Amino acid sequence: MENTENRTIPEHVALILDGNGRWAKRRGLPRTMGHKEGCVTVEKTVEIAARMGIRYLTVYGFSTENWKRSAEEVGALMQLFRFYMVRLLKIAKANNVRVKMIGERSRFDKDIVEGINRLEAETKDNTGMTFIIAVNYGGRDEIVRAARKMAADLETGSLKKEEITEQVFASYLDTAGIPDPDLLIRTSGELRLSNYLLWQLAYTEIYVTDCLWPDFNKEELEKAIDAYNKRDRRFGGVKAK
Numbered sequence: 213m214e215n216t217e218n219r220t221i222p223e224h225v226a227l228i229l230d231g232n233g234r235w236a237k238r239r240g241l242p243r244t245m246g247h248k249e250g251c252v253t254v255e256k257t258v259e260i261a262a263r264m265g266i267r268y269l270t271v272y273g274f275s276t277e278n279w280k281r282s283a284e285e286v287g288a289l290m291q292l293f294r295f296y297m298v299r300l301l302k303i304a305k306a307n308n309v310r311v312k313m314i315g316e317r318s319r320f321d322k323d324i325v326e327g328i329n330r331l332e333a334e335t336k337d338n339t340g341m342t343f344i345i346a347v348n349y350g351g352r353d354e355i356v357r358a359a360r361k362m363a364a365d366l367e368t369g370s371l372k373k374e375e376i377t378e379q380v381f382a383s384y385l386d387t388a389g390i391p392d393p394d395l396l397i398r399t400s401g402e403l404r405l406s407n408y409l410l411w412q413l414a415y416t417e418i419y420v421t422d423c424l425w426p427d428f429n430k431e432e433l434e435k436a437i438d439a440y441n442k443r444d445r446r447f448g449g450v451k452a453k
C-alpha cells in the first residue's frame with residue numbers, strides 16, 4: 213500500500229518494544245512507571261499504524277523468559293495487562309482493528325485469559341488492521357507446541373508424515389494464516405531477537421533504533437518505514453517481486 217508521501221507501507225510490521233526499564237531509570241522512576249508509559253505508547257502506536265494502512269502489527273508484550281523477572285515486576289505487568297486490555301477493546305472497536313494474541317495463554321490468571329478471549333471474540337469481524345500481541349510468547353515454545361500438535365495429528369492419522377511441508381508446519385504455529393513480517397523494529401538498540409518469531413522472521417528486514425519504547429512515536433515509525441523503503445529485498449539472492 214502507498215500512502216500520500218509515496219512511502220510503500222509494509223503489510224506486516226513486527227515490534228520488539230524494549231527499553232521501558234531504561235526510560236524509567238533515566239528519570240529516577242521505578243521500572244513499573246516505564247511499563248505504564250510503554251502501555252500508553254502501545255495504544256498510540258495501534259492507532260497510528262492502523263491509520264497508516266499497516267495491515268498487521270505484531271508486538272512483543274511478554275516473553276516466556278520474562279517470568280524470570282522479580283515477582284513484583286511480573287505482578288505489576290499483569291496488573292497493567294488487566295487494565296489496558298479493557299482500554300484496548302475500546303480502541304480496537306473505534307479503529308476497526310481485529311485483535312489476536314499469540315503465545316501460551318493458559319499460564320495467566322483466569323480473568324486475564326477471559327479478557328484475552330473476549331478481546332479476540334469481540335473484534336474478530338473487524339476488517340481493518342490486525343493487531344497481534346505476543347504474550348507468554350517464545351519462538352522456541354511456539355515451535356515445540358506446533359510439533360506436539362502435529363505429532364497428535366500423526367497419531368490419529370489425520371496428518372501423514374509425507375504431507376509435512378513448510379506450509380503445513382506454519383499452519384500449526386500460533387501465526388497460522390498471518391503473512392510473515394516484512395519489517396522488524398526493535399527499540400532501545402539491542403541487536404538480538406530475544407526468542408521472537410523465530411520461524412516467521414526468516415526473511416524480514418531488521419531495523420533497530422536507540423529510541424526507548426516509551427518515546428516511540430509516529431516520526432520514529434516513519435523513519436523505520438523510510439529505511440525499509442531503501443532496502444533491496446532479496447530472497448535467496450533473488451529480488452523480491
Ligand code: IPE
Binds near residue numbers: 229233
Ligand atoms: C520492555 O522493556 C518491556 C518488557 C519486556 C515487558 P524492558 O523492561 O525490557 O526495559 P529494559 O530493557 O530493562 O530497559
Ligand code: IPE
Binds near residue numbers: 229231272278404406
Ligand atoms: C524482549 O525484551 C521481550 C519483550 C519485549 C516482551 P527483553 O528485555 O525481555 O529481552 P532481553 O532480555 O533484553 O533479550
Ligand code: MG
Binds near residue numbers: 230231232
Ligand atoms: Mg529489555
